[in-house]
Amino acid sequence: MKTMNVKKKTRITIVFIVLLAVVVGLISYPKAVQKIPFLYNIFNKKKINLGLDLQGGIHLEYTADVSNVDKNKISESLQGAQDVIERRINAFGVGEPLVQSARSGGEYRIIIELPGIKNIEDAKKKIKETPFLEFKEEAGEADLKESNKIFDSMNAQSKKKADEILQKALKGENFEELAKANSQDPGSKDKGGDLEFVKKGTLVPEFDKVLFEGSLKNGEVYSQLVETQFGWHIIKFIESKGDGDNKEVHAEHILFAKRDASQFPEFKYKTTGLSGKNLKSASVVFANQGLSDPEISIKFDAEGTKIFADLTKRNIGKTIAIYLDGEVLSAPRVQAEITTGDAVITGTFTIDEAKELARNLNEGALPVPLILVSQQSIEASLGEASLKQSLNAGMIGLALVVIFMLLYYRYLGLIASLALLIYTGIMISLFKLLGFTLTLSGIAGFILSIGMAVDANILIFERTKEEIRRGRGIQGALDEGFKRAWTSIRDGNVSTIITSLILIQMGTGFVKGFAVTLVVGVLVSMFTAVTISRTLIRFMVGEWVKDKLWMIGVKKKSEEDFK
Amino acid sequence: MINIINKTKYAYIFSGTLTILSVVSLFVWGMKFGIDFTGGTLMEVKFENSVPNNQELTENLKALELKSLTFQATDKKTVIIRYAAEDDKINDEVLKDIKAKYSDASQLRVDFIDSSVSKDLKKNSIWAILFAVGGIMAYIAWAFRKVSRPVQSWKYGAGAVIALLHDILITVGVFSILGHFKGVEVGVPFIAALLTILGFSVHDTIVVYDRTRENLLRSSSKEKFPEVVNRSLNETLVRSINTSLTVIITLLAIYFFGGESIKYFALALLVGVTFGTYSSIFVASALLVTSYEWQKNNS
Numbered sequence: 001m002k003t004m005n006v007k008k009k010t011r012i013t014i015v016f017i018v019l020l021a022v023v024v025g026l027i028s029y030p031k032a033v034q035k036i037p038f039l040y041n042i043f044n045k046k047k048i049n050l051g052l053d054l055q056g057g058i059h060l061e062y063t064a065d066v067s068n069v070d071k072n073k074i075s076e077s078l079q080g081a082q083d084v085i086e087r088r089i090n091a092f093g094v095g096e097p098l099v100q101s102a103r104s105g106g107e108y109r110i111i112i113e114l115p116g117i118k119n120i121e122d123a124k125k126k127i128k129e130t131p132f133l134e135f136k137e138e139a140g141e142a143d144l145k146e147s148n149k150i151f152d153s154m155n156a157q158s159k160k161k162a163d164e165i166l167q168k169a170l171k172g173e174n175f176e177e178l179a180k181a182n183s184q185d186p187g188s189k190d191k192g193g194d195l196e197f198v199k200k201g202t203l204v205p206e207f208d209k210v211l212f213e214g215s216l217k218n219g220e221v222y223s224q225l226v227e228t229q230f231g232w233h234i235i236k237f238i239e240s241k242g243d244g245d246n247k248e249v250h251a252e253h254i255l256f257a258k259r260d261a262s263q264f265p266e267f268k269y270k271t272t273g274l275s276g277k278n279l280k281s282a283s284v285v286f287a288n289q290g291l292s293d294p295e296i297s298i299k300f301d302a303e304g305t306k307i308f309a310d311l312t313k314r315n316i317g318k319t320i321a322i323y324l325d326g327e328v329l330s331a332p333r334v335q336a337e338i339t340t341g342d343a344v345i346t347g348t349f350t351i352d353e354a355k356e357l358a359r360n361l362n363e364g365a366l367p368v369p370l371i372l373v374s375q376q377s378i379e380a381s382l383g384e385a386s387l388k389q390s391l392n393a394g395m396i397g398l399a400l401v402v403i404f405m406l407l408y409y410r411y412l413g414l415i416a417s418l419a420l421l422i423y424t425g426i427m428i429s430l431f432k433l434l435g436f437t438l439t440l441s442g443i444a445g446f447i448l449s450i451g452m453a454v455d456a457n458i459l460i461f462e463r464t465k466e467e468i469r470r471g472r473g474i475q476g477a478l479d480e481g482f483k484r485a486w487t488s489i490r491d492g493n494v495s496t497i498i499t500s501l502i503l504i505q506m507g508t509g510f511v512k513g514f515a516v517t518l519v520v521g522v523l524v525s526m527f528t529a530v531t532i533s534r535t536l537i538r539f540m541v542g543e544w545v546k547d548k549l550w551m552i553g554v555k556k557k558s559e560e561d562f563k
Numbered sequence: 564m565i566n567i568i569n570k571t572k573y574a575y576i577f578s579g580t581l582t583i584l585s586v587v588s589l590f591v592w593g594m595k596f597g598i599d600f601t602g603g604t605l606m607e608v609k610f611e612n613s614v615p616n617n618q619e620l621t622e623n624l625k626a627l628e629l630k631s632l633t634f635q636a637t638d639k640k641t642v643i644i645r646y647a648a649e650d651d652k653i654n655d656e657v658l659k660d661i662k663a664k665y666s667d668a669s670q671l672r673v674d675f676i677d678s679s680v681s682k683d684l685k686k687n688s689i690w691a692i693l694f695a696v697g698g699i700m701a702y703i704a705w706a707f708r709k710v711s712r713p714v715q716s717w718k719y720g721a722g723a724v725i726a727l728l729h730d731i732l733i734t735v736g737v738f739s740i741l742g743h744f745k746g747v748e749v750g751v752p753f754i755a756a757l758l759t760i761l762g763f764s765v766h767d768t769i770v771v772y773d774r775t776r777e778n779l780l781r782s783s784s785k786e787k788f789p790e791v792v793n794r795s796l797n798e799t800l801v802r803s804i805n806t807s808l809t810v811i812i813t814l815l816a817i818y819f820f821g822g823e824s825i826k827y828f829a830l831a832l833l834v835g836v837t838f839g840t841y842s843s844i845f846v847a848s849a850l851l852v853t854s855y856e857w858q859k860n861n862s
Contacts, residue, residue, distance in 0.1 A: 053824065061680070107679075121655065372651050373677035389822030397816030401809050408805065441752070444825050447817055448759070448832070451810035458809070459770075462802040488773050491706055492766035498698045499762030503755055506691040511755040518759070 013535045017422070024425035027432055048432055049096070050115070051439030051513065054387040056380025057115035058123055062370040064101075064108045077368045078108055080277050085112060088126055110370065116380060124372070132369050133276035133361065134323040135308075136269035137315050143270060151259045155231075162225050162232040162256035169221045169254070175236050178254060184231070185255035193236070193252040200247065204228050210235055211249045231258035269321045272311055278304025282361035284354045285344070294354035296345040298361065305341030313337040324357075326369070390443040397447050398424065401454055409461055415540055416457040419533045423453050426524055441514035449521025452496070456529035459485040460537075478537055489529060493522050565800070567844065568793040568852055574845035578729055585736020588743075594735070595742030599750035600685050602678035603631065603647040604654055611667035614640055623664050627656055635746060641671060651675045688754040692731075695761050700724050703769065707776060714788070714855050719772050722850040726842040727764040731757055734835045741827075752828045760835030763810070767803055767843035774799045775848065789852045796848055807840035 052059055064081060066074050078101045089097045089112070098113040117123050139147070165182050169175055176192025183189040195203070200212045206228045216222060216237035225232040238250040280301040287293035300308050311320065312334050321331040322345055330346050349357065402420065405413035427446060431438060464481030472480060496518065503515035598605050615623070617634045620642065624632065629646040636642050648654065654673055661668050703720040734757065741747040774795040782791050814836065817829040 063679075124651075372675070374675060374680050375651060376674045377672040379671050386822045386824055389820060390817070390825065393816045393819075393821035396820055397813035400812045400816060404809060404812060440825055441755070441828075444817060444821070444828060447813050447821075448810065451813035452763075452806075454809045455806040458802060458805050462805075466798070484777075488770050491769045491773060494702060495699055495765040495769065496759075496762035498702065499695045499758045502691050502695050502698070503758050506687040511751055514752075514755050514759075 010535060010538045013531070014539050017532055017535060021422045021425065024422065024429040028425050028428035049435060049437040050383075050387070051437045051442070052113055052115055052376075052383070053378050053440040054383050054390075054438065055115040056378050056383035057113065058117050058378075059374075059376040060112040060114075060124065060127070060372065061374040062110045062112070063373050064110060065369045065371060066108055074108065077277070078110070081110060081368055081370065085110065085127055089114065109373070124375070132323075132325050133279065135272055135274040135311065136321045136323060137272050137311060138318045138320075139268060139270045148260050155258050155260075158256045158258065159225070159232055162234065162254075165254060165256075166221075166225055166234050169234050169236070170223060175221065175252060175254075178234075179252060182256070183254040184257040185253070188253065193254050195251050195253060197241070197248040197250045200249075204230075207233070207235065207251075207253075211237060211251055212247065229258075230255060232256045269323075272307065274300075274304060274307045274311060276361065278307065279361055280304070280341075282358045284351075284358050287346070293346075294349050294351050296349075296354060296358050296361070298343050298345060300341040300343070302341075305339070308341060308343065309337060309339045386440050390440060390447075394443060394447050394450075398450055401450060405454065405457075409458075412457075412461045412464075412537075412541070415533065415536045416454060416461070418536060419457060419528050420450065420454060422532055423525060423528045424450065426528070427521060430520065430524070436516070437513070439513040441511070442517045445514040445517030446521060449518055449525060452493075452522065453525035453528065455492070456485075456489045456525060457533050459488050460529070460533065474541065478541060482534060482537075486530075489526065493526060496522050564794070564797045566793060567796045567800075568789050568849065571845070571849035571852065574849055578842070578846055581733050581736070582729055585732050585739070588736050588739040592739055592743035594739050594749050595746060597748035597750035598645065598674060598676050598681065600681050600688075601631075601647070602676050602681035603645060604651070604657075604673065604675045606644045606654065606657065606673040607637075607641050607671040608644060608658075608661060609639075609641045609669050609671050610665060611640075611669075614642060615665065620644070620661075624657060624660055627653065627660065629653070629657070648675060649678065684751055688751065691754065691758060692761075695758050696724060696728075699727075699761065699765050703765070703772075706769070707772060714851055714858070718851060718854050722847045722854075723765055723768045723772070725850060726768055726847040727761055727839070729842050729846060730760055730764045730835055730838045733838050734760060734831055737834050738827075738831065747827055752825075753831055756828055756831035756835065759832060760839060763836055764839030764842065767807065767840055768847040770803060771795060771799050771843055771848055775851070788855050792848050792852050796844060800844065803840060803844060807836060810836055 064078060066077065082099050082101055086097070086099045089099065096115060098111070100111050102109045102111055112127065114123055161182070165178055169178055176194075179189060179193030183193050185193070188194055200208050203211075206226050210216070210222050210226055214222070214237075218237065218239050220237050222235040222237065226235055227233075233256075234254040236252045238252060240247060240249045242248050278300050280299045282296055282298045284294050285297045287295055315334045316336065317334065319331040319333050322329045332346065398420070402413075402417040405416045405420075407413070409416060427449075430436070436442070460481050462481075463485045464477050467477035467480045468474065500515040500519040500522070503511050504519070614636060617636075620634050621632070629648075631645070631647040633645045634642055635645075644657070646657075654675060658668075658670055658673075700720045700723075703723050704717055707716045707719040738747065738749055738753065742749060775792055778791050778795050778798075779788075786794075811833065814829050814833045818826055818833060821829060
């Protein structure tokens with residue numbers, strides 16, 4: 001009775017297996033039913049995704065600079081950057097581009113894959129072109145004081161030098177030469193510090209005091225350094241003409257500049273959080289009624305309008321700097337609070353530049369700056385060649401393994417080959433149905449897994465042959481063979497799975513593709529060994545083999561001595 | 564029945580020699596690392612007419628003061644140019660300079676890896692290998708916990724690990740030599756191959772250990788440990804060779820037909836798997852017996 005049930009179960013399973021074989025076969029190779037359009041359409045629905053190394057294309061990785069972003073807003077910004085880039089890439093018309101963000105170490109990366117693109121530099125430019133727009137306000141007193149500390153020592157040095165040169169000038173060294181060599185006033189330096197004839201009030205009050213109210217003789221150098229907002233000056237009085245309100249003085253000076261934070265935009269301005277991500281739209285307008293002086297009119301989104309209103313409210317009379325990709329584009333002075341969320345960006349644009357900028361702003365301005373850290377390009381023809389070659393290799397590999405199995409294990413080898421073909425069909429179907437991207441390394445992993453899938457079968461067969469040699473009946477030998485072999489199969493595959501999981505964890509691209517295919521391959525091969533191989537064996541091998549042991553490669557009289 | 568255990572002496576000499584040669588090669592020639600691990604740029608430029616030689620190209624690019632600049636001519640009328648680079652802007656200039664002098668030049672591909680990324684890759688690779696070895700050792704110790712006599716179960720793990728370290732070392736040695744003489748580069752795919760070899764080599768070793776365990780549990784007290792091990796080896800010999808053979812067949816198919824890009828990846832796997840099989844048969848079990856003999860001699 002027990003045997004009858006087993007036989008029945010076996011028959012049912014065989015039916016399932018045959019169905020499975022047909023289904024996966026058709027999914028893998030829909031062309032077989034090309035003539036039956038109804039079936040063909042069902043099976044041809046899913047195509048295999050080809051990876052970059054098989055299609056050709058570009059792989060780019062950027063690091064997002066999140067140093068200015070609020071910690072909780074980081075993922076929002078990354079998503080924003082991703083969206084912007086996706087929009088720009090879709091404009092290329094590339095089939096199935098991939099844009100994703102990832103975390104690596106402490107950094108946030110954006111990974112872009114563009115299959116089929118030939119010109120890597122063009123693509124990069126287009127991506128990089130996503131402009132990074134920022135609005136910054138003037139830093140407050142406290143911030144400036146902090147920054148100024150850096151300049152204090154620089155200025156002390158400057159003053160020291162000024163003193164030195166003053167002594168030289170007083171001693172009678174050639175003033176013009178000293179000016180040419182040391183003056184930091186670009187307007188007069190090359191002329192020997194010559195300021196030409198000026199009326200009172202043209203220069204700063206400190207100069208006027210010395211030149212108009214002092215009593216210097218012609219050609220005399222003023223004996224002290226004169227400090228102004230610009231720094232320390234050495235002044236030489238040349239001559240004067242006229243008098244009263246019309247008096248004009250001719251003088252020369254050497255400037256030793258004072259530096260402070262407000263001269264440098266980086267210190268002068270601080271971030272406000274208002275950036276390109278808050279832009280709703282941008283368009284080109286013209287300042288004059290004609291077609292000259294193009295400007296960019298921008299409109300903020302709801303959040304941006306609010307921030308902008310606050311910004312303008314607290315900065316009335318001060319400047320707000322508009323930065324594009326890290327450089328100040330313009331710094332208009334705020335006249336009044338702007339609550340409408342409209343603003344105008346002026347600059348020295350040509351019409352084309354303005355149009356370009358407006359377009360870029362519209363397609364999306366990057367919320368965070370991006371730095372390229374890695375790129376890889378594969379030429380399309382190289383990719384195609386790789387695909388063809390590796391598929392060839394796969395088929396040859398499969399064929400060779402089948403031949404080997406038939407030669408060595410004969411009838412059992414036939415069973416193993418059938419199981420192997422079904423295994424291949426299942427793997428291909430999984431790839432198609434689950435939308436795995438097939439890469440070169442994936443194919444390598446798959447081919448390797450073919451060699452390993454056969455492994456399970458060999459284990460079972462060898463063990464079975466051994467049991468037969470020991471004198472067991474065929475059925476018993478098969479059962480025992482399977483039972484004993486299973487622990488080996490399981491243990492051996494576990495180690496491959498462990499290393500594959502580690503590879504998946506640490507790897508990107510090539511490595512991941514290989515490891516994933518390997519793991520899936522190992523798991524599927526265990527399944528095929530347990531169900532398919534076992535059932536096929538049960539179905540196709542019976543007691544009748546006892547008289548035809550040569551069919552499975554067992555020598556009738558055992559010559560090996562095992563005891 | 565073939566007496567394998569008797570021949571452990573030869574196996575130790577063979578393995579020992581190869582291992583020492585590999586270590587020496589590593590010290591003397593090192594490995595030829597690709598940009599995955601060194602960072603920088605790799606650019607392949609095709610020349611329609613005649614291909615300029617290295618000196619001419621060096622002259623051509625002198626103004627850019629590139630560091631670690633190397634040229635490698637291929638047989639497809641292209642030159643592979645490598646140099647250290649901190650950002651990708653320099654690549655434009657390199658191409659411009661080349662095109663200025665050789666108008667028939669075209670860029671087939673340009674790969675660039677920032678040094679922070681390559682540092683990460685190096686670090687991750689080492690961790691991956693350590694994790695893998697640790698994980699495998701733990702797994703074997705657990706799987707073989709029931710056979711503590713006459714040799715403790717941790718020694719099974721140790722035996723397997725020594726065998727697979729031997730496989731890895733020889734594979735690395737082979738690529739160190741290939742790197743020095745044929746300029747074959749080693750990148751992340753090579754690490755993937757090493758990790759696969761780890762997984763696979765242990766697979767084989769476990770099969771033999773499995774059989775040994777089974778035989779030990781079944782054996783009579785008359786049969787001494789080395790004999791049990793030898794018998795186990797014989798029983799699993801055909802099986803070990805055959806399973807490795809099928810994998811080697813598929814790898815050979817990839818090596819000969821699979822195309823340029825995965826050729827050396829397949830080669831690494833081939834070397835590793837071949838030695839993995841050899842070490843499972845001749846080294847792993849031999850170590851068990853050797854440790855048993857030491858135990859016996861010391862007690």
